[in-house]
Amino acid sequence: xxxxxxxxxxxxxxxxxxxxxxxxxxxxxxxxxxxxxxxxxxxxxxxxxxxxxxxxxxxxxxxxxxxxxxxxxxxxxxxxxxxxxxxxxxxxxxxxxxxxxxxxxxxxxxxxxxxxxxxxxxxxxxxxxxxxxxxxxxxxxxxxxxxxxxxxxxxxxxxxxxxxxxxxxxxxxxxxxxxxxxxxxxxxxxxxxxxxxxxxx
Amino acid sequence: xxxxxxxxxxxxxxxxxxxxxxxxxxxxxxxxxxxxxxxxxxxxxxxxxxxxxxxxxxxxxxxxxxxxxxxxxxxxxxxxxxxxxxxxxxxxxxxxxxxxxxxxxxxxxxxxxxxxxxxxxxxxxxxxxxxxxxxxxxxxxxxxxxxxxxxxxxxxxxxxxxxxxxxxxxxxxxxxxxxxxxxxxxxxxxxxxxxxxxxxxxxxxxxxxxxxxxxxxxxxxxxxxxxxxxxxxxxxxxxxxxxxxxxxxxxxxxxxxxxxxxxxxxxxxxxxxxxxxxxxxxxxxxxxxxxxxxxxxxxxxxxxxxxxxxxxxxxxxxxxxxxxxxxxxxxxxxxxxxxxxxxxxxxxxxxxxxxxxxxxxxxxxxxxxxxxxxxxxxxxxxxxxxxxxxxxxxxxxxxxxxxxxxxxxxxxxxxxxxxxxxxxxxxxxxxxxxxxxxxxxxxxxxxxxxxxxxxxxxxxxxxxxxxxxxxxxxxxx
Numbered sequence: 001x002x003x004x005x006x007x008x009x010x011x012x013x014x015x016x017x018x019x020x021x022x023x024x025x026x027x028x029x030x031x032x033x034x035x036x037x038x039x040x041x042x043x044x045x046x047x048x049x050x051x052x053x054x055x056x057x058x059x060x061x062x063x064x065x066x067x068x069x070x071x072x073x074x075x076x077x078x079x080x081x082x083x084x085x086x087x088x089x090x091x092x093x094x095x096x097x098x099x100x101x102x103x104x105x106x107x108x109x110x111x112x113x114x115x116x117x118x119x120x121x122x123x124x125x126x127x128x129x130x131x132x133x134x135x136x137x138x139x140x141x142x143x144x145x146x147x148x149x150x151x152x153x154x155x156x157x158x159x160x161x162x163x164x165x166x167x168x169x170x171x172x173x174x175x176x177x178x179x180x181x182x183x184x185x186x187x188x189x190x191x192x193x194x195x196x197x198x199x200x201x
Numbered sequence: 202x203x204x205x206x207x208x209x210x211x212x213x214x215x216x217x218x219x220x221x222x223x224x225x226x227x228x229x230x231x232x233x234x235x236x237x238x239x240x241x242x243x244x245x246x247x248x249x250x251x252x253x254x255x256x257x258x259x260x261x262x263x264x265x266x267x268x269x270x271x272x273x274x275x276x277x278x279x280x281x282x283x284x285x286x287x288x289x290x291x292x293x294x295x296x297x298x299x300x301x302x303x304x305x306x307x308x309x310x311x312x313x314x315x316x317x318x319x320x321x322x323x324x325x326x327x328x329x330x331x332x333x334x335x336x337x338x339x340x341x342x343x344x345x346x347x348x349x350x351x352x353x354x355x356x357x358x359x360x361x362x363x364x365x366x367x368x369x370x371x372x373x374x375x376x377x378x379x380x381x382x383x384x385x386x387x388x389x390x391x392x393x394x395x396x397x398x399x400x401x402x403x404x405x406x407x408x409x410x411x412x413x414x415x416x417x418x419x420x421x422x423x424x425x426x427x428x429x430x431x432x433x434x435x436x437x438x439x440x441x442x443x444x445x446x447x448x449x450x451x452x453x454x455x456x457x458x459x460x461x462x463x464x465x466x467x468x469x470x471x472x473x474x475x476x477x478x479x480x481x482x483x484x485x486x487x488x489x490x491x492x493x494x495x496x497x498x499x500x501x502x503x504x505x506x507x508x509x510x511x512x513x514x515x516x517x518x519x520x521x522x523x524x525x526x527x528x529x530x531x532x533x534x535x536x537x538x539x540x541x542x543x544x545x546x547x548x549x550x551x552x553x554x555x556x557x558x559x560x561x562x563x564x565x566x567x568x569x570x571x572x573x574x575x576x577x578x579x580x581x582x583x584x585x586x587x588x589x590x591x592x593x594x595x596x597x598x599x600x601x602x603x604x605x606x607x608x609x610x611x612x613x614x615x616x617x618x619x620x621x622x623x624x625x626x627x628x629x630x631x632x633x634x635x636x637x638x639x640x641x642x643x644x645x646x647x648x649x650x651x652x653x654x655x656x657x658x659x660x661x662x663x664x665x666x667x668x669x670x671x672x673x674x675x676x677x678x
Contacts (some may be wrong), residue, residue, distance in 0.1 A: 109400045144263035148318060148330040151218060155311050155334060158225070159341035162304045 008048055015041035028074045036067045053130035207262050210269050213254040213277055214317050220246030221310040228303030236303045240292040243306035244285045247313060251281035254317075261323055265385045268323035268454075272523075275671035276320040276450045279527050280443045284313040286534055286645060287439035293641045294435045294541055300346050308345075309439065312338035316447035323458070325374045325384040328451060332370070332415060335447065336363050339440055343432040355431025362414070362424045370411025376404030377459075386459035394462045402466050408455065409470050415448040418474045418508055419481035422501045426489075429497035434549065435642075437493060438537035441500050442530040449507050449526055453519055456511070457675045464514045471512040472604055478505030479611035486618045490552050495618060496536055499577055502615055503529050509608055510592045513599035520672035521591035524664055528588040528657070535573045535649020539566055542642035545635045553622060558631030566638060567626045569650035574619040576653040579612055584657035 018037040025031040039062045046055035128136075138146055193199050208215065220243070228239050254277035261268045288309055295301040315335030322328040340363065344356030378384050380401040381392035393401060414421040429437050456467050482502025489495040507529075510522040543550045543559075543566060550556065560567040576585035589612075596605040652660065 105403060109403060112399055141264055142326075144266045145324075145326045145330060148327065148334065151311065151314065152330060152334045152337060154222075155308070155337045155341070158304055158308065158311075159337060162302065162308075162341055163344055163347050 004048060008045070011041045011044040011048070015045065029071065032067060032071045032074055035070070036063050039063050039067060051130055053134065206258050206260075209258050210260055210262050211267065212257045213250040213281070214267075214314060214321075216246060216250045216253055217281075217310055217314040217317065220250075221307055221314065224303075224310065225307050228307065231303075233302055236296070236301045236305070237292065239303045240288055240306045243310050244288050246310060247281045247285040247288070250313070250317075251278045251285075254278050254281065263327075265387055266324040266327045267318070267321050269321055271671040271674040272450060272454070272519075273317075273321045275523060275667055276446055277317050279530070280316045280320070280447055281313055283443040283446075283530055283534065284309055284316075284439065287435060287443070290438055290534075290538055290541055290642055290645055291433070291435035293639060295345070295433065297639070298346065300433075302345075305342070305345060308338045308342050312342070312439075313443070316443055319447045319451040320454070322451060322454065323386055325378065325386075325389075328455060329367070329371060329374065331451070332448075333367065335444055336367070336415070339436075339444065342436045342439070343428060345436060346433055349431075351431040352433065353431075355428045359424050359428045366411045366414030366421065369407050369414075373404045373407025373409075373411060376407065377401055380404065386455065389459045390461055393460055402463065405460055405463065405467055406470055409452075409467065409474070412448060412452045412455065413474050416445055416452065416504050416508075417497075417501055418504045419478040419501055420474075422478070422481060425501060426494040426497040429493045429500075430491055430551075434493070434537055434541040438534050438541065441496070441533045441537060445500070445504065445507075446526045446530060449504075449511070449522060453511055453522065454675075457514065457519070457677065468512050468514060471508050472601075475505045475508035475512055476604065476607060478502065478508060479608055483611040483614040487614055489618070490554070492540060492551055492553055492556070492622070493537075495553070495622075496533065499615070499619075500533060502611065503533075503577075505611070506589060506592050506608060509601075509604055510595050512604070513595050513601060514677070515595065515599050516672045516675070516677040517598050518595040519675065519677065520668045521595035523668040523671055524591045524661075525588035527664060527668075528584045529577075531649050531652050532573050532576050532585055535569065535646050535653070536577070538642045538645040538649060539570045539573070542566060542638040542646055543635055545633060547636065550635065553625055555632055556622065556626050557629035559626040559635075561631055562635050563638060566643065566646060569646045570626065571623050572650045572653050573646075574622050578616050578619040582654075582658065584653045587657060587661055 015038050018034045018041065021034040022031045022038065025034060039058055043055040043058040043063075046052070046058065191199060224239050224243055224246070227242075228235055231238075254274055257269065257274070259269045259271070259274065288306055291305055291309070292301065295305060312335050315331050315333070315338060318327060318331030319335060322331050340356055340360045343359055344353055346352045374384070377389060380398060381389040383389065383392070389401075410421065414424075417425040428440070432440065456464075456471070460467055478501050482498045482500075482505055486495055486498035486502065489498060503525075507522050507525055510518045510525060512518070513521075540549070540551070543563070545555065556570075559570075572583065576583035579585045579589045589608075593605050593608065596602070596608070
């Protein structure tokens with residue numbers, strides 16, 4: 001058993017266990033922390049596959065942005081997680097049966113494939129680095145998917161604005177054009193108050 | 202190697218995408234004052250896209266990621282025209298509730314773009330992106346009246362269950378990719394032709410489950426009644442029509458182009474889903490008091506018929522599915538337009554009891570709703586009958602008489618709930634005065650009613666050869 005295999009089994013085990021802990025952890029903050037651990041282990045698996053760019057993306061985007069955002073939301077929302085978990089025991093048998101069926105199916109498939117001596121091959125890289133490989137196909141072969149995914153993100157952005165933006169009346173805004181266009185005549189008013197009365201405004 | 206006429210082939214989608222972006226900028230600068238202008242322009246963009254789809258050259262582009270053929274041409278014209286009807290219904294309706302925003306037409310355009318990408322998907326990635334683009338736009342449209350608690354609840358349910366179904370779909374897609382080593386349907390078909398291993402069949406079942414959710418086929422229909430009840434009525438009219446056709450065509454393309462050699466396996470899956478859909482749609486509709494929920498179960502029942510046509514896997518079956526879905530879209534839009542037109546004291550009329558004695562109060566709309574109910578029921582010679590006629594003919598020609606008999610039996614309880622609406626409208630004591638119907642929604646409803654009765658007999662003469670031409674695209678027997 002070489003070092004690569006040991007690293008694979010270690011990372012895969014940590015990924016599976018921490019993914020399971022995300023679901024069963026009692027404290028939601030712990031759930032998010034386990035989620036981050038899952039992402040880290042998956043990033044390690046990507047490195048083993050020779051996809052170090054994807055591994056880096058996973059750490060930067062998912063751990064750095066998404067999971068931390070999750071953590072903020074979980075900490076800021078005042079949700080009674082105790083009451084959310086009430087149905088857990090009631091739904092456990094049904095959920096357990098579904099999970100069992102899936103596990104049996106997948107192991108049958110795995111056994112069928114293992115029986116045929118199939119091996120997992122990483123795509124050959126020909127000495128080209130990860131980033132270069134992605135760069136070569138992203139705007140050529142995958143141009144359509146890349147642009148279409150951009151439209152999906154646009155819809156998400158429009159949706160977020162439509163559903164949450166509220167224009168409050170009476171908010172004072174800075175109008176730079178009006179500020180710079182101010183002249184002596186529009187910005188200054190000379191008055192001559194009567195003695196002892198002051199300005200009423 | 203890209204064909205030189207790439208821009209012409211993708212013209213309908215380019216018109217939609219650029220139109221949506223331009224209108225978004227226009228709306229962002231001019232604010233909600235420009236809602237009417239943006240709606241009118243969006244309608245023109247949709248009609249332009251439909252016209253472009255009708256004349257654009259055909260062929261696969263983007264290395265097979267985007268396939269333009271007779272099927273996609275047929276469905277795109279239908280989808281874009283139906284989407285413009287949703288614009289017409291929604292603009293004034295939202296305005297009356299002071300909930301009009303310029304994003305509504307933009308989101309309809311983007312949903313239509315997603316549907317166009319769905320019917321043209323030749324690859325698992327473009328399948329997924331198309332489905333997501335369409336679904337995300339629909340989630341937002343469902344929650345468009347964000348201060349309405351029911352609409353927000355419906356949107357949240359739709360979103361969470363939609364995300365789950367997307368996860369299932371992606372899981373299936375990853376299994377298929379792992380087996381075939383490619384995401385293109387053509388390559389998958391080639392790999393399946395060589396060996397149909399169990400792993401690819403499991404992937405296929407997951408993919409079918411994800412797509413069944415999108416067409417709201419039972420047992421993946423749980424979101425449908427809640428979303429139909431909670432969402433704004435014009436949005437429901439939209440969700441119930443064009444996205445269903447897009448998802449059915451996508452279903453047909455994924456199965457017939459990607460897995461033509463595994464037909465014996467997927468036929469069982471589709472048949473089972475069709476049977477459950479017909480049973481659930483027919484029986485659960487019986488106990489519904491709310492008309493929007495009732496129409497939701499009616500749509501589940503009708504998707505069952507469409508899936509029955511798909512399960513034949515023949516050219517005749519595909520043609521029947523296309524004709525059936527187009528006729529159903531018009532009926533269903535008409536029914537929801539009737540609901541959008543009617544209100545009592547400013548509140549929408551939604552329960553069956555609200556419609557008591559409508560024939561004395563609003564005879565035009567009562568006649569329209571009667572015609573549409575009878576059409577959904579499948580009474581000859583209304584349009585719904587012709588749709589079912591095609592489906593049953595295709596099922597019998599493929600030797601699937603058992604499922605055809607089941608479909609006939611399922612339409613008996615369904616007939617009961619359609620007839621109950623008619624009885625309530627014509628023979629019950631009036632439930633009180635209604636407001637003056639909205640002219641735009643009433644016009645759409647009357648148009649759909651007219652199509653159902655006399656016009657369909659002429660229209661079918663055009664629809665039939667077009668659908669037959671479209672169905673030939675997959676090269677089936």
